[in-house]
Amino acid sequence: xxxxxxxxxxxxxxxxxxxxxxxxxxxxxxxxxxxxxxxxxxxxxxxxxxxxxxxxxxxxxxxxxxxxxxxxxxxxxxxxxxxxxxxxxxxxxxxxxxxxxxxxxxxxxxxxxxxxxxxxxxxxxxxxxxxxxxxxxxxxxxxxxxxxxxxxxxxxxxxxxxxxxxxxxxxxxxxxxxxxxxxxxxxxxxxxxxxxxxxxxxxxxxxxxxxxxxxxxxxxxxxxxxxxxxxxxxxxxxxxxxxxxxxxxxxxxxxxxxxxxxxxxxxxxxxxxxxxxxxxxxxxxxxxxxxxxxxxxxxxxxxxxxxxxxxxxxxxxxxxxxxxxxxxxxxxxxxxxxxxxxxx
Amino acid sequence: xxxxxxxxxxxxxxxxxxxxxxxxxxxxxxxxxxxxxxxxxxxxxxxxxxxxxxxxxxxxxxxxxxxxxxxxxxxxxxxxxxxxxxxxxxxxxxxxxxxxxxxxxxxxxxxxxxxxxxxxxxxxxxxxxxxxxxxxxxxxxxxxxxxxxxxxxxxxxxxxxxxxxxxxxxxxxxxxxxxxxxxxxxxxxxxxxxxxxxxxxxxxxxxxxxxxxxxxxxxxxxxxxxxxxxxxxxxxxxxxxxxxxxxxxxxxxxxxxxxxxxxxxxxxxxxxxxxxxxxxxxxxxxxxxxxxxxxxxxxxxxxxxxxxxxxxxxxxxxxxxxxxxxxxxxxxxxxxxxxxxxxxxxxxxxxxxxxxxxxxxxxxxxxxxxxxxxxxxxxxxxxxxxxxxxxxxxxxxxxxxxxxxxxxxxxxxxxxxxxxxxxxxxxxxxxxxxxxxxxxxxxxxxxxxxxxxxxxxxxxxxxxxxxxxxxxxxxxxxxxxxxxxxxxxxxxxxxxxxxxxxxxxxxxxxxxxxxxxxxxxxxxxxxxxxxxxxxxxxxxxxxxxxxxxxxxxxxxxxxxxxxxxxxxxxxxxxxxxxxxxxxxxxxxxxxxxxxxxxxxxxx
Ligand SMILES: [Zn+2]
Numbered sequence: 005x006x007x008x009x010x011x012x013x014x015x016x017x018x019x020x021x022x023x024x025x026x027x028x029x030x031x032x033x034x035x036x037x038x039x040x041x042x043x044x045x046x047x048x049x050x051x052x053x054x055x056x057x058x059x060x061x062x063x064x065x066x067x068x069x070x071x072x073x074x075x076x077x078x079x080x081x082x083x084x085x086x087x088x089x090x091x092x093x094x095x096x097x098x099x100x101x102x103x104x105x106x107x108x109x110x111x112x113x114x115x116x117x118x119x120x121x122x123x124x125x126x127x128x129x130x131x132x133x134x135x136x137x138x139x140x141x142x143x144x145x146x147x148x149x150x151x152x153x154x155x156x157x158x159x160x161x162x163x164x165x166x167x168x169x170x171x172x173x174x175x176x177x178x179x180x181x182x183x184x185x186x187x188x189x190x191x192x193x194x195x196x197x198x199x200x201x202x203x204x205x206x207x208x209x210x211x212x213x214x215x216x217x218x219x220x221x222x223x224x225x226x227x228x229x230x231x232x233x234x235x236x237x238x239x240x241x242x243x244x245x246x247x248x249x250x251x252x253x254x255x256x257x258x259x260x261x262x263x264x265x266x267x268x269x270x271x272x273x274x275x276x277x278x279x280x281x282x283x284x285x286x287x288x289x290x291x292x293x294x295x296x297x298x299x300x301x302x303x304x305x306x307x308x309x310x311x312x313x314x315x316x317x318x319x320x321x322x323x324x325x326x327x328x329x330x331x332x333x334x335x336x337x338x339x340x341x342x343x344x345x346x347x348x
Numbered sequence: 349x350x351x352x353x354x355x356x357x358x359x360x361x362x363x364x365x366x367x368x369x370x371x372x373x374x375x376x377x378x379x380x381x382x383x384x385x386x387x388x389x390x391x392x393x394x395x396x397x398x399x400x401x402x403x404x405x406x407x408x409x410x411x412x413x414x415x416x417x418x419x420x421x422x423x424x425x426x427x428x429x430x431x432x433x434x435x436x437x438x439x440x441x442x443x444x445x446x447x448x449x450x451x452x453x454x455x456x457x458x459x460x461x462x463x464x465x466x467x468x469x470x471x472x473x474x475x476x477x478x479x480x481x482x483x484x485x486x487x488x489x490x491x492x493x494x495x496x497x498x499x500x501x502x503x504x505x506x507x508x509x510x511x512x513x514x515x516x517x518x519x520x521x522x523x524x525x526x527x528x529x530x531x532x533x534x535x536x537x538x539x540x541x542x543x544x545x546x547x548x549x550x551x552x553x554x555x556x557x558x559x560x561x562x563x564x565x566x567x568x569x570x571x572x573x574x575x576x577x578x579x580x581x582x583x584x585x586x587x588x589x590x591x592x593x594x595x596x597x598x599x600x601x602x603x604x605x606x607x608x609x610x611x612x613x614x615x616x617x618x619x620x621x622x623x624x625x626x627x628x629x630x631x632x633x634x635x636x637x638x639x640x641x642x643x644x645x646x647x648x649x650x651x652x653x654x655x656x657x658x659x660x661x662x663x664x665x666x667x668x669x670x671x672x673x674x675x676x677x678x679x680x681x682x683x684x685x686x687x688x689x690x691x692x693x694x695x696x697x698x699x700x701x702x703x704x705x706x707x708x709x710x711x712x713x714x715x716x717x718x719x720x721x722x723x724x725x726x727x728x729x730x731x732x733x734x735x736x737x738x739x740x741x742x743x744x745x746x747x748x749x750x751x752x753x754x755x756x757x758x759x760x761x762x763x764x765x766x767x768x769x770x771x772x773x774x775x776x777x778x779x780x781x782x783x784x785x786x787x788x789x790x791x792x793x794x795x796x797x798x799x800x801x802x803x804x805x806x807x808x809x810x811x812x813x814x815x816x817x818x819x820x821x822x823x824x825x826x827x828x829x830x831x832x833x834x835x836x837x838x839x840x841x842x843x844x845x846x847x848x849x850x851x852x853x854x855x856x857x858x859x860x861x862x863x864x865x866x867x868x869x870x871x872x873x874x875x876x877x878x879x880x881x882x883x884x885x886x887x888x889x890x891x892x893x894x895x896x897x898x899x900x901x902x903x904x905x906x907x908x909x910x911x912x913x914x915x916x917x918x919x920x921x922x923x924x925x926x927x928x929x930x931x932x933x934x935x936x937x938x939x940x941x942x943x944x945x946x947x948x949x950x951x
Binding site (some may be wrong): 147148149150151153166171256267268269270271272273274277278279280312313316317320 | 358360361362363370371374413414416417420424425426427431434435532533581721849878881940
C-alpha cells in the first residue's frame with residue numbers, strides 16, 4: 005500500500021478515505037480527528053469529533069456546547085478501529101491535551117504530528133516519538149536560525165526586569181491557550197510567588213488548566229485592580245492586547261512577548277516588543293530534525309511553516325520528503341475576545 | 349562577553365532614554381573592572397581595531413553550514429550578523445544530535461491522562477523502540493550531559509577587545525571561529541556586531557557617559573570634562589565614581605566642551621521678551637564647530653577642531669589648525685571665504701564631502717572660522733560669565749590672533765523688534781552686504797546668558813529667514829521609478845514628538861526631489877547600509893536620536909490633515925539639503941510645525 009492511498013491532502017485538510025475521516029479539517033466534515041484545541045486546528049461545525057478529553061473540553065469552552073454534532077474522547081495510547089484503519093493518539097508536548105495521530109493500515113503507519121515540541125513543559129504531557137513509515141511534521145520554525153534556548157533563563161530575564169524596574173507594570177504577551185499557562189508555571193518554578201494578573205480573555209482556559217491539576221499559584225483578573233497597584237506586577241495578556249489602548253490601565257507598561265518568533269530581532273521590533281522572551285510551544289530546528297530522525301520514517305511530509313528548508317534538509321539526509329502545501333494553519337488569530345490563536 | 353551581549357540585546361529593544369540609562373548603570377554596577385571599562389569604550393565608540401569585513405563572516409559560516417540552508421535563513425532574517433549568530437552550529441561537526449536512541453522504557457513524568465501502556469500496540473513493521481526526549485532533564489532540545497560540561501568558558505569582553513587590538517589579519521578568521529564556538533546566540537550576535545563595527549543600538553556616547561556618571565551620582569558634564577584625558581578601560585574613572593580615588597586629572601590640553609544650542613523663536617515669544625536684554629548676530633549657514641587649543645606638558649600648542657557633537661574633525665582642516673596660536677576655545681561657524689566673501693553652503697559642502705584633503709582642494713575652498721563665542725581664554729574657563737562679557741573677551745582674543753582665517757561674527761545693531769524683523773528680512777541692507785546669501789537668519793542671545801551645554805530655555809533664540817524649512821529625520825526609503833528605479837529615491841521623513849515612552853519620530857511627509865544626482869547616490873548608499881528592516885520595496889532606515897540622516901526639508905505651506913498620523917500635511921516638500929553634520933536628536937519637533945500652522949492661518 006502506498007502512503008497516498010492511506011492519506012491525501014485535500015482542500016478540507018488531510019483526508020483518510022479508508023478510515024472515513026479528516027485530520028484537523030479547516031471546513032466542516034462528517035468525521036474529524038483533532039490534534040489539539042488551537043483555533044487553526046480545531047474548528048467548530050463537524051459531524052463527529054474524535055480528540056483527547058482535554059481538547060474536547062477546551063473546544064467546548066471556546067465554541068460552546070454545540071461545537072460538534074457528536075464527540076468521542078480518546079486516551080493517549082488507546083487504539084481505535086475506524087473502518088479499515090487503526091488509529092491511536094500520542095502526546096505531542098505542544099499544549100494540554102495535544103496529540104499526534106497515528107494511522108495504521110495494511111502494515112503502513114503514518115503519523116500526523118499536528119503542532120509539537122520536544123522541549124520540557126510543566127503544563128502538558130511530554131512529546132513521545134512514535135515510530136512510523138511516514139511522518140508528517142510541522143515546520144513553523146523550520147529554519148536553522150530557530151534554536152530556542154531553555155525557557156528558564158528567558159523567564160529569569162523577565163524577573164530581572166521586574167526587579168530593575170519596580171515602578172513599571174510588566175505586560176507579557178502570550179497566546180492564551182498553552183503559552184500563558186506555561187509562562188505562569190515557569191514563573192512559579194523560578195520562585196516567583198506574588199499574584200500574577202490575567203487579561204479577561206485568558207480566564208476560562210487558565211481555570212481549565214488548574215482544574216486538570218496544574219498548579220499556577222495565585223491568579224487575579226487585572227480588570228479588578230487599580231492602576232497604581234499594578235506597579236511591579238506581571239500581567240499576561242493575548243499579544244494583540246499588549247499593543248492596544250487596553251495597556252493604558254497600566255503604569256509605564258513594559259511590553260514583553262513570549263514566542264519563538266522573538267528569536268528574530270526584526271520580528272520583535274516590528275511588534276514594538278521591549279523584552280522579547282524566546283519561549284516557544286513548537287519544536288525548533290534541532291527539535292524538528294532530531295524528531296524526524298528518531299521516528300525512523302523513510303518519508304517525510306512537511307506542512308505549515310518553512311517547508312522549503314526542512315524538505316531540503318531531509319533530502320540531504322537521504323529521506324524522501326515533500327511539502328504538503330496545506331492552507332489554513334499557523335495563522336495567528338489573536339482576537340482578544342475569543343482568545344483563539346495558534347501558539348508559536 | 350555574554351553579560352555585555354545581554355546588555356546590548358536589552359538596549360537594542362528599549363526605547364526609553366531613562367530606562368536605557370538604568371540598564372547601563374546597572375551593568376556598570378554589576379560588572380567588575382576591566383570588563384565594564386571596555387564596555388564603556390564600546391558604547392562610546394572609543395575602541396579601535398580593524399573591523400572585519402562582512403565577506404569574512406560569510407566565509408566562516410560557509411565553512412560550517414549547508415549553503416542552501418544559509419541562503420534561506422539569511423533571506424528570512426535579513427541581517428548577516430544575526431543570521432550567522434543564530435545558525436552557527438553548536439559543535440564543529442554538522443549535527444549535534446545523538447542517535448540512534450537507546451531503548452528507553454521510562455514512563456512519562458506527569459500523567460495527566462491515562463493509558464501510556466498501550467503505546468504502539470501492534471507495530472506493523474520492525475521499528476525502533478519509542479523514545480522519550482521531552483521533559484527529561486530540563487536541558488532543552490539537546491542532551492544535557494557530555495561535551496557541554498567540558499566546554500571552555502566563553503571569552504570575556506576584555507579578552508575579545510585586547511585580542512582584537514593586537515591580532516594579525518591572518519589570525520582573525522581562526523580566532524573568530526573559536527569565539528563563535530564558545531559564545532551563545534546573543535554573545536555571537538554582539539561579537540559580530542562589535543567586530544564588523546556595526547553596533548547600532550541607539551546609545552550615544554553621551555548617554556553611556558551619563559550612565560557611568562550616575563554610578564557616582566555625578567553629572568555627565570563632569571565626566572565629559574575629564575573624558576579626553578581618559579583611556580579604556582577607565583580604571584581611574586570608575587575608581588573616582590565609586591569614591592575610591594580622586595577625580596582623574598584632565599590630561600588633554602585641548603578638550604571639547606559640550607555645545608550650547610538655541611531654540612527656534614515663534615511670533616508669540618516676542619511678547620514676553622525685552623529687546624534690550626538681547627544681542628543679535630547673523631546666523632551663518634555653515635558648519636558649527638569648536639576650535640580649541642592648549643599647551644601640552646612640554647609647552648607646545650595643541651590645536652583641535654571639533655564638530656558640534658564633539659567629534660575631532662581636525663584632520664579635515666589642516667589649513668585652519670595653525671591659525672589657533674593662542675590657548676583658548678572658540679565657538680564658531682566654518683565657512684568658505686573667497687576674496688573676503690562668504691560662499692554658500694553648497695560650496696562649503698563640496699569641500700566637506702572629499703575624502704582626502706589635497707592642496708588643490710584647500711586652495712579652491714579656503715576655509716574660515718567665524719567666531720561667535722569664547723569658552724576659555726588661556727587657563728580660564730569663561731563659560732559662567734554673561735554673554736556680553738564673553739563677547740568682549742572674544743573681540744580682544746580674535747584681535748590678538750590677528751589671522752585672516754579667523755574673523756568675528758558681527759553684531760547686528762538693533763533697539764527694538766521691528767529693526768531686527770527688518771534686518772532678518774533683508775540682511776544685505778543691515779550690514780551683511782554681499783554675504784547676505786550665506787545668512788540663514790538671526791540669532792538672539794541674552795546679554796546675561798552663561799554658556800550652558802544643551803538647549804537651555806530662554807537663553808538663545810534662532811530666527812530663520814525662511815519659516816518653511818525644517819530639519820527632519822529620514823525614516824523610510826522606497827525605490828524610485830524610471831531611471832531612478834535602481835535607487836532609493838522616495839523618502840519619508842519625520843520629526844520628534846513626545847510619545848508614551850519619551851521622544852519618538854512621527855512621519856510628516858514624503859519627498860522625491862530637491863537633491864542633486866550626487867546626493868541621490870549618497871542617500872542611496874546610506875539607505876542600503878543602514879536598513880533596519882525591509883518590507884517589500886520599502887526599507888526602514890535607522891532613525892535613532894544618535895543614528896540616522898537629517899534632511900533639511902523645504903516646503904510651500906502646511907495644512908491640517910487627518911490622513912497623517914502627525915496631523916499635518918506639507919505642500920510641495922523637497923529636500924533642500926543633507927545635514928550629515930547634524931545628529932537626528934537635534935532635528936525639529938512636531939510642535940514647531942504646529943506653531944507654523946497657527947501662523948499660516950493668521951496670514
Ligand atoms: Zn498549535
